[in-house]
Amino acid sequence: xxxxxxxxxxxxxxxxxxxxxxxxxxxxxxxxxxxxxxxxxxxxxxxxxxxxxxxxxxxxxxxxxxxxxxxxxxxxxxxxxxxxxxxxxxxxxxxxxxxxxxxxxxxxxxxxxxxxxxxxxxxxxxxxxxxxxxxxxxxxxxxxxxxxxxxxxxxxxxxxxxxxxxxxxxxxxxxxxxxxxxxxxxxxxxxxxxxxxxxxxxxxxxxxxxxxxxxxxxxxxxxxxxxxxxxxxxxxxxxxxxxxxxxxxxxxxxxxxxxxxxxxxxxxxxxxxxxxxxxxxxxxxxxxxxxxxxxxxxxxxxxxxxxxxxxxxxxxxxxxxxxxxxxxxxxxxxxxxxxxxxxxxxxxxxxxxxxxxxxxxxxxxxxxxxxxxxxxxxxxxxxxxxxxxxxxxxxxxxxxxxxxxxxxxxxxxxxxxxxxxxxxxxxxxxxxxxxxxxxxxxxxxxxxxxxxxxxxxxxxxxxxxxxxxxxxxxxxxxxxxxxxxxxxxxxxxxxxxxxxxxxxxxxxxxxxxxxxxxxxxxxxxxxxxxxxxxxxxxxxxxxxxxxxxxxxxxxxxxxxxxxxxxxxxxxxxxxxxxxxxxxxxxxxxxxxxxxxxxxxxxxxxxxxxxxxxxxxxxxxxxxxxxxxxxxxxxxxxxxxxxxxxxxxxxxxxxxxxxxxxxxxxxxxxxxxxxxxxxxxxxxxxxxxxxxxxxxxxxxxxxxxxxxxxxxxxxxxxxxxxxxxxxxxxxxxxxxxxxxxxxxxxxxxxxxxxxxxxxxxxxxxxxxxxxxxxxxxxxxxxxxxxxxxxxxxxxxxxxxxxxxxxxxxxxxxxxxxxxxxxxxxxxxxxxxxxxxxxxxxxxxxxxxxxxxxxxxxxxxxxxxxxxxxxxxxxxxxxxxxxxxxxxxxxxxxxxxxx
Numbered sequence: 001x002x003x004x005x006x007x008x009x010x011x012x013x014x015x016x017x018x019x020x021x022x023x024x025x026x027x028x029x030x031x032x033x034x035x036x037x038x039x040x041x042x043x044x045x046x047x048x049x050x051x052x053x054x055x056x057x058x059x060x061x062x063x064x065x066x067x068x069x070x071x072x073x074x075x076x077x078x079x080x081x082x083x084x085x086x087x088x089x090x091x092x093x094x095x096x097x098x099x100x101x102x103x104x105x106x107x108x109x110x111x112x113x114x115x116x117x118x119x120x121x122x123x124x125x126x127x128x129x130x131x132x133x134x135x136x137x138x139x140x141x142x143x144x145x146x147x148x149x150x151x152x153x154x155x156x157x158x159x160x161x162x163x164x165x166x167x168x169x170x171x172x173x174x175x176x177x178x179x180x181x182x183x184x185x186x187x188x189x190x191x192x193x194x195x196x197x198x199x200x201x202x203x204x205x206x207x208x209x210x211x212x213x214x215x216x217x218x219x220x221x222x223x224x225x226x227x228x229x230x231x232x233x234x235x236x237x238x239x240x241x242x243x244x245x246x247x248x249x250x251x252x253x254x255x256x257x258x259x260x261x262x263x264x265x266x267x268x269x270x271x272x273x274x275x276x277x278x279x280x281x282x283x284x285x286x287x288x289x290x291x292x293x294x295x296x297x298x299x300x301x302x303x304x305x306x307x308x309x310x311x312x313x314x315x316x317x318x319x320x321x322x323x324x325x326x327x328x329x330x331x332x333x334x335x336x337x338x339x340x341x342x343x344x345x346x347x348x349x350x351x352x353x354x355x356x357x358x359x360x361x362x363x364x365x366x367x368x369x370x371x372x373x374x375x376x377x378x379x380x381x382x383x384x385x386x387x388x389x390x391x392x393x394x395x396x397x398x399x400x401x402x403x404x405x406x407x408x409x410x411x412x413x414x415x416x417x418x419x420x421x422x423x424x425x426x427x428x429x430x431x432x433x434x435x436x437x438x439x440x441x442x443x444x445x446x447x448x449x450x451x452x453x454x455x456x457x458x459x460x461x462x463x464x465x466x467x468x469x470x471x472x473x474x475x476x477x478x479x480x481x482x483x484x485x486x487x488x489x490x491x492x493x494x495x496x497x498x499x500x501x502x503x504x505x506x507x508x509x510x511x512x513x514x515x516x517x518x519x520x521x522x523x524x525x526x527x528x529x530x531x532x533x534x535x536x537x538x539x540x541x542x543x544x545x546x547x548x549x550x551x552x553x554x555x556x557x558x559x560x561x562x563x564x565x566x567x568x569x570x571x572x573x574x575x576x577x578x579x580x581x582x583x584x585x586x587x588x589x590x591x592x593x594x595x596x597x598x599x600x601x602x603x604x605x606x607x608x609x610x611x612x613x614x615x616x617x618x619x620x621x622x623x624x625x626x627x628x629x630x631x632x633x634x635x636x637x638x639x640x641x642x643x644x645x646x647x648x649x650x651x652x653x654x655x656x657x658x659x660x661x662x663x664x665x666x667x668x669x670x671x672x673x674x675x676x677x678x679x680x681x682x683x684x685x686x687x688x689x690x691x692x693x694x695x696x697x698x699x700x701x702x703x704x705x706x707x708x709x710x711x712x713x714x715x716x717x718x719x720x721x722x723x724x725x726x727x728x729x730x731x732x733x734x735x736x737x738x739x740x741x742x743x744x745x746x747x748x749x750x751x752x753x754x755x756x757x758x759x760x761x762x763x764x765x766x767x768x769x770x771x772x773x774x775x776x777x778x779x780x781x782x783x784x785x786x787x788x789x790x791x792x793x794x795x796x797x798x799x800x801x802x803x804x805x806x807x808x809x810x811x812x813x814x815x816x817x818x819x820x821x822x823x824x825x826x827x828x829x830x831x832x833x834x835x836x837x838x839x840x841x842x843x844x845x846x847x848x849x850x851x852x853x854x855x856x857x858x859x860x861x862x863x864x865x866x867x868x869x870x871x872x873x874x875x876x877x878x879x880x881x882x883x884x885x886x887x888x889x890x891x892x893x894x895x896x897x
Contacts, residue, residue: 060205061204068204069200069248080191083188084188094121098111107196111123113192155172159195171192183542216231216233220252239263328426329342330343330346330423331426338359350395351397382410383412404428409425467539472528478537496559496589497599497606500545500586502524502570505543505583506544519574537549550562567619571619610622635691651675651676652674654671654874655709664853671726672872699731702730706728709728715879716878724752727756728755752784756786775804785804787807810828810843819852850868
């Protein structure tokens with residue numbers, strides 16, 4: 001029995017021990033697991049902090065790179081805006097503008113202007129000669145991107161590319177668009193800015209000495225599909241870096257970074273910290289076991305009491321925190337006696353000492369009468385119905401005089417002794433009231449600003465659509481009006497457009513100043529408004545161009561008479577500074593005769609009719625008709641064919657021999673341009689030259705004829721034909737091209753083997769200095785200068801002598817009459833004497849008969865050229881002619897005798 005009792009006691013003891021040991025062991029296990037978890041979480045936190053720090057630094061670098069590139073783009077766009085207004089910009093102007101860009105801190109190394117996508121100017125010039133006179137498509141090898149730039153007007157960024165200083169650069173290509181004479185946007189070319197990448201990296205913080213991160217910049221390789229490295233080590237991308245994108249207009253870069261030394265080096269969590277955690281865990285486990293043994297019994301005794309105290313404490317704490325955080329004060333009023341009780345927060349809100357007795361009179365003394373009466377009224381109503389009330393009032397604190405806005409809520413109740421009381425709360429809502437007042441003021445200010453902005457918008461819209469000088473609608477307004485007319489349905493009514501251009505307006509501007517021109521334009525605008533109907537639309541679309549848009553029934557209005565009235569009104573003289581100013585006007589008229597014809601096309605047709613009116617003598621009215629349409633189509637087709645032929649090398653050189661007047665030996669040839677038209681065959685310059693000049697391609701034709709002539713000259717020399725000299729016509733446009741000089745520098749010319757023929761009309765007296773300067777550069781390459789068509793231009797003898805030509809070519813119109821006209825022979829003799837006096841050779845064109853040749857020889861002319869001796873011929877035919885002429889030359893004079 002005793003053994004059984006001892007066993008029971010032992011079992012009870014083990015049970016008691018197990019009740020302590022098992023929870024303690026579980027707590028220790030939990031603590032150890034918590035230590036491991038804390039260590040893992042701390043490592044993750046440390047890694048997260050490292051990535052966050054890398055992300056912040058990488059974001060700063062990315063922002064600087066994008067900001068620097070955008071700043072460089074803005075600088076270049078400023079130069080693009082200037083070029084857009086000055087499409088004929090020369091080298092000096094370009095360098096001056098480019099130099100102003102380099103005054104700003106930027107990464108721009110080079111600025112290149114490329115009209116028609118051929119680089120023309122580069123700045124700084126001393127280190128950028130490889131960038132000039134080269135097509136952009138070959139220099140940068142970005143065909144697709146540049147096509148996007150041309151067709152869509154996008155900014156294109158390419159690179160990196162190797163620069164001539166051994167570094168890498170980034171190329172920013174910005175399209176340049178200009179307004180052509182028809183008021184349409186036209187592609188001019190591009191402006192290129194070449195950025196120095198090392199400098200960009202340095203200014204963006206990549207090359208800092210103590211940069212705590214390692215960075216790599218990559219971009220997608222369109223060929224291999226693999227990322228291409230722009231900066232840094234590609235292996236960084238394999239180490240789980242922080243990645244960001246850099247947007248560069250048409251492309252993206254990816255910038256990646258890790259901490260310097262890798263993520264392990266950035267993790268500052270050490271083994272010592274882990275030992276400390278596990279030591280603390282072990283200590284906590286021991287304390288838990290010990291405290292568990294000590295507190296087991298006590299916990300059981302005080303558990304119930306502790307729970308009740310905790311509930312009460314939590315409830316009191318929540319109430320206190322709520323009242324404190326909301327700054328709410330509690331008050332109580334005995335309705336019968338008027339006695340009041342405030343808590344500490346009420347005293348604080350009212351700025352009164354906590355030991356000061358309070359009453360309703362004290363409260364009324366701090367509250368405005370109207371607010372006090374309203375609060376007391378609502379309070380009495382709440383007492384009468386034994387309910388609640390709310391209100392708001394102002395309080396002027398006696399201490400600092402500050403006015404506060406209070407919100408109050410109160411309710412009536414019966415106390416334990418049966419007395420009626422009011423219990424309520426007050427809280428400060430001054431900030432809310434001020435915020436509402438500010439919001440109302442801001443709302444009112446916003447409405448006023450919106451009204452001002454709307455008024456400014458209307459003014460800006462009006463200014464954008466109207467001419468400031470005359471008040472008439474401008475070209476933009478006209479385009480919108482014509483676009484609207486295309487969608488309007490006006491049955492039976494016909495759209496008619498009158499396009500007017502003032503005659504002699506430029507002369508008034510040049511002689512009397514722009515003030516007189518402005519007075520003329522205002523007078524014309526008033527005359528047009530006075531002579532058209534109210535429903536007609538009048539616009540000024542250019543310097544001295546006006547458009548009148550009319551609607552009327554076919555046959556109702558005589559628009560020809562209207563045009564004459566407008567011309568008569570414009571012809572009325574205007575007095576300016578006691579001077580009478582008078583201009584004329586030419587008008588082209590076109591009507592919408594077909595339903596599908598666009599209103600914009602009607603304006604184009606009126607412009608064509610205007611051109612015909614000016615061509616036929618000005619100060620007249622012309623209607624657009626089928627003949628003008630056909631002529632316009634023919635010009636368009638011819639222009640298209642010329643452009644195609646330039647690419648197909650259809651412009652060929654024909655050669656007319658030139659003969660010594662004494663011996664009739666061939667002493668040179670003149671190269672003449674011919675167009676080998678694909679359908680019409682060989683055409684002379686009269687069939688294409690005028691249109692080629694309008695297309696601005698005469699210089700290209702001249703360049704092609706020059707290259708062909710030099711090639712044939714080499715062949716003639718190899719065949720020993722005795723032809724040692726070729727004359728090539730050169731236009732004024734080609735004369736002032738820098739590319740001409742650079743092309744001549746690439747040639748190996750024998751001095752005297754090549755001469756350029758200039759029309760006498762080029763040599764105006766006011767242009768003589770500029771022409772002489774250009775010719776000096778040409779003569780430096782051993783090229784002679786001849787004056788063509790002498791006697792039909794406007795240059796003075798003095799200006800011609802200043803040009804120092806090698807030969808003068810007497811025009812055929814002067815040569816033709818010399819057989820029958822002695823006076824004409826004396827004129828030719830005078831020209832020859834002038835040339836002899838200044839050591840200038842004389843060439844006579846238009847030698848139609850051998851009698852012409854004999855007279856010119858006797859007058860002292862040096863060289864003869866004309867159909868009597870030889871017609872223009874191909875290079876192959878010239879070789880046969882030269883051989884045959886050498887054999888027959890001696891009998892030629894004998895036959896004519």
